[in-house]
Amino acid sequence: MLSTSASATAAPFSLEDYLVATCSLAPAQARKAAQKAFHEATKDCKKKAFEELSHSRLNSASNPNAVLELLSGVGLSRADIAAIVAADPLLLRSLTKNIGPRLLDLRDCLSLSTPQIIRFLLVGSCALHICHISPKLEFFISLYGPFEKVLMVMKKNKGILQSNLERVIKTNLALLFATIVSKMPSILGTSEECLLHKIQFLINKVGLEPQYTLGKPTLLGCSLEKRLVPRYCVMKVLLAKGFLNSNMSFYSFVQIGEVTFKFRYINYHKDSVPGLADAYAKAHAGVVLSEV
Template sequence: MLRLLQNRLYLLLRAATPLLSPTRHRACLLLSTSPAPFSLEGYLVSACGLAPDQARKVSKQAFDEASKVARKPFQDSSRSRLNTASNPDAVLALLSGAGLSRAHIAAVVAADPLILRSSAKAVGPRLLALRDRLGLSSPQIYQFLLVGSRALRSCDVFFISFFGSFENFLLAPKWPTRLLTADLDTRVKPNILLLRRCGLSVRDIVQLCSTEPTLLGLNAERVKDAVLCAEALGVPRTSRTFKYAVAVAACAGKQKVATRLEFLKSALGCSEAEIAVSKMPTILGVSEDQLLPKIQFLLNEVGVEPQCIAKKPALLGYSLEKRLVPRHCAMKLLQSKGLLNTDLPFYSLAKIREQTFRMNFIDRYKDSVPGLADAYAATTAGGVLPGRNGRQGDQGQLGPWKEVTSSDRDEVAADM
């Protein structure tokens, strides 16, 4: 009777939807008389200890990531090593054998569910290397897996050794799949050797990995071209900024670098652009759409000379809406009241850390200038967008500052 009911339900579902979605396809399989397929969502609950809602979310994440890796839709969990519980069981056993608790295993699987389809034969030796070769404790292995489990299932534990210490590895940004799946012998190690021959120290390369983590995973020829491009920009190998010039040339590409350099020359002048790039090559990694409003604001509104921008290119690295515009408004207001030296260069205020700036220039004068703190807080939170030709926007955007200055005029008029 039960089998008859299952068959009828299966036929009804099939007739209703000729082209079944992956979800309904799995539902039909469950209603068939054949053994139920392996369910990743159910396994995450029963074996890994995830809550049902979390398991559903993690399962979807696993399917989405697997689809990206395979470059085609991941129809169901019957692929690869997830067709049965045997491989996931083996992986969980290895994690448990490394000293991870059930709660730790659940957290690791939630962070990277595809670890369950990793080859147990590959994962096992790498876990042993973490413990025996690198001397990591069980808590440290857990910390490593939370941020670098893709390294465990994609490559050797080379990157921990390269970074010099486990602590340095943890400070690195989230590891991109492109780097972790790159071949160590044909890409990563040749790129490191090339950069070392260019005069970069291991520390320099580690710093580059922290800012441009995809660099070592690029094609070796592209990195060679980036070295030549950096030199063509006038950044010598002996310069402390050479490593950043290589990174931006490799990741942005020669064409984009050339285009942005020409843009800077047209906006600032040829010699000024070359000076700025030699001091801060990373500005070539910023799009023209982001650079143009900053340059126009600095030139037209603040009155900064192109030569100053060339000598202090860090100005182009600050946020226009949350740093440059609000600080300029505060500076002009304080100068108008005689509370700030009018000869103080704008760069001196722009480079100060936010907490220090608030303490010395906002909190310090908030009683002397009513509304100053509120106006600054409003603009840094909402952002004051520049208008045409880099000038500040409409009255609504500058409302907080206009209210402060208008109240000052009202006080003056009342005194008269």
């Protein structure tokens, strides 16, 4: 557990000094973290958060100390906590009544290991992400539960009683969701409506299996309008005209960098597939053509 400062001082609270004295950061590292907090919190979307950081949440060491206690309580070491606080010092302003249950969700409900929790918290805006764990978990369970149930029935797993099937499904999905979160924590900051549209497109239009989409969370991190739909249009056209290997997966097609993609699949076929470049541009603008 990190040591905490018990004595109160009359001087105004200093985040930089606190990071040195309590979190064991080097002075230069603490200065950099404090500057990062100021930069991040003064962005339009975080202006209120910074005001809270400066005037209410961190006017004393009491709230940050409580946050550090919670971080320690889920099994994080002194070095782990120092790294997390250095990466996102704004975490110290989170209300303990909000962050406490979310950290317990990471450890208990999602069964994340200590290294996975560290990886999750080291991603920027972790305080925001933590608040979205429970609703996102329920969203994934409600969305993928039926598919998982069908899959289990098809495999004829007779060792599980019907009465326990729902619990087993939720447990398996929670573990799968934990893997997704550890690989791509930013998915928790994406709205459920946005995720639903992406998942529906990948399953109903592209034809991917539900379990496959869960195993490739980076697909869910791509823009539907700017990446997934335009790439699918090009892939469909090139496959139909025999210019693309049928073994090429949509996932691989999406992962190609934009410059390389345009050179290899748009410019290269500009003569053999007239109108492809125009169709790709229109797809980016939200107009999907059925033929090129």
